[in-house]
Amino acid sequence: MICQVGFAGLEVEPRGSMDAVRAPEIFGSTITAPTIEQTTESEQELDIPWQVVVHNDPVNLMTYVTMVFQRVFGYPREKAERHMLEVHHNGRSILWSGVRERAELYVQQLHGYLLLATLEKVS
Amino acid sequence: MDICRRKDGLEISELDPFLAELLRQIPASTSIENSVEARDRIFSAPADLAEKELCKEWKTYVQPELQRLFRSATETVSADLEQLNGDEKPFANKTLFIPTKHADAWLNALNQARLSITARNGFTERDLSDNDRSPIGSRRDLSLFQVNFYGFVQEFILRELMECQENSSA
Numbered sequence: 001m002i003c004q005v006g007f008a009g010l011e012v013e014p015r016g017s018m019d020a021v022r023a024p025e026i027f028g029s030t031i032t033a034p035t036i037e038q039t040t041e042s043e044q045e046l047d048i049p050w051q052v053v054v055h056n057d058p059v060n061l062m063t064y065v066t067m068v069f070q071r072v073f074g075y076p077r078e079k080a081e082r083h084m085l086e087v088h089h090n091g092r093s094i095l096w097s098g099v100r101e102r103a104e105l106y107v108q109q110l111h112g113y114l115l116l117a118t119l120e121k122v123s
Numbered sequence: 124m125d126i127c128r129r130k131d132g133l134e135i136s137e138l139d140p141f142l143a144e145l146l147r148q149i150p151a152s153t154s155i156e157n158s159v160e161a162r163d164r165i166f167s168a169p170a171d172l173a174e175k176e177l178c179k180e181w182k183t184y185v186q187p188e189l190q191r192l193f194r195s196a197t198e199t200v201s202a203d204l205e206q207l208n209g210d211e212k213p214f215a216n217k218t219l220f221i222p223t224k225h226a227d228a229w230l231n232a233l234n235q236a237r238l239s240i241t242a243r244n245g246f247t248e249r250d251l252s253d254n255d256r257s258p259i260g261s262r263r264d265l266s267l268f269q270v271n272f273y274g275f276v277q278e279f280i281l282r283e284l285m286e287c288q289e290n291s292s293a
Contacts, residue, residue, distance in 0.1 A: 058248035059241050061274060063281045064230065107169050108185050112192050114234045119170045119177070 048121055051097035052106045055116040056087050068113045069095065072106060097122055126279050129220070133283050135276075136218040143207050143217045145272055150201045152236035152269065153193070160242040165193070165235060193235055199228035226284050233273045233280075240266050 054065075062084055069080035073095060086093035095117075096106055103119050110117035125136045138146070155161040166189065169181045203225060207217050221229055241251070244266050251270065259265050 057238075058246075058251050059237050059270070060234065061277055061281070063285075064234070064277065067281060067285070104169070108188075111167065111169070111185070111189055114165065114231070114238060116167055118168065119174075 048100075049097050050100045050103040051120050051122050052095045052103050052110070053092050053118050053120055054083070054087050054095055054110065055118065056091045057116045060115060062088065064113075065115065068110065068115060072109045072113070128283060131224075132220055132222040133226075133279060134218060134220050136216070138207075138217040138219060140214050140216075142272070143219075145269055146219065146276075147204055147207055148269070149204065149232055149236050149273070150197050152240055153197050153232060155239055158239070158243050160245070161239040164238050164242040166190075193231065196228040196231035197235065199225050200232040203229075221280065223283065223287060226280050229280050230277055230284075233277045237270045237273050237277075240270050246270065 054069075065084045065087065066077065066080045069075050069083055070077060073080075075083070083093045083095055096103065100119070107117045107119050124138055124142055127134045127136065155165050166186050168178055169185070170177050172178060203219070203221060206219050209217070240246075244263055246267060250267060259268055
């Protein structure tokens with residue numbers, strides 16, 4: 001999860017995590033700026049696609065897994081079943097790849113359905 | 124035990140006291156107290172543990188939301204299970220009605236229970252698919268039966284949901 005915070009009037013050192021924030025000078029005095037923790041990531045890092053992987057587990061029912069794939073990704077039944085069978089036979093299936101934020105949302109939804117799902121950087 | 128589709132839900136009737144008691148045990152079985160294995164399975168890691176920052180943030184921001192979701196599902200199921208606490212004769216067969224609008228909560232709570240019991244007992248894929256297993260002779264056998272019985276109920280709820288979905292899209 002990337003949380004980028006920006007405030008007008010505050011100068012932020014470009015790049016790097018936990019950037020220092022300098023307060024603006026107002027009427028000749030320097031106001032002590034609140035400490036704002038910033039996490040920024042380089043454009044290169046943000047561009048790396050992530051994939052949503054679902055792993056096999058012996059408990060979740062095949063029909064249930066298919067239904068979850070249909071609901072979460074909006075896949076038609078045949079495609080959802082194909083992924084479910086891939087999980088069942090190969091131990092894992094890549095369900096989606098793209099930007100990290102959306103991938104995280106998908107994994108959160110899948111965990112809500114109690115599936116074993118992880119995020120991975122596309123190698 | 125009979126399962127029939129009724130208007131707006133599923134009715135499980137002729138539930139003998141043993142199966143009724145297993146259903147009553149669903150909320151308690153979702154517990155992850157005192158079991159690292161169950162906790163780790165219910166709140167599984169979102170990524171390889173090498174992604175330390177991501178895993179840490181997940182624990183802080185996402186897990187509490189998941190916890191709320193799971194608790195809410197268990198509470199819905201607990202309320203429905205009150206139907207089994209009627210004051211008929213103690214060994215009389217029971218009837219349980221599961222409203223279609225509670226189907227998701229039931230699937231979730233049953234899944235929590237199945238995953239938690241499996242993790243606590245360390246059941247393997249082989250244990251779970253051993254259909255020729257001998258009758259219940261130990262606490263472990265009972266737990267395995269419980270997992271399979273809950274799976275059976277899940278299948279019926281899923282079938283109900285799928286049909287509702289197909290009817291609404293037709």
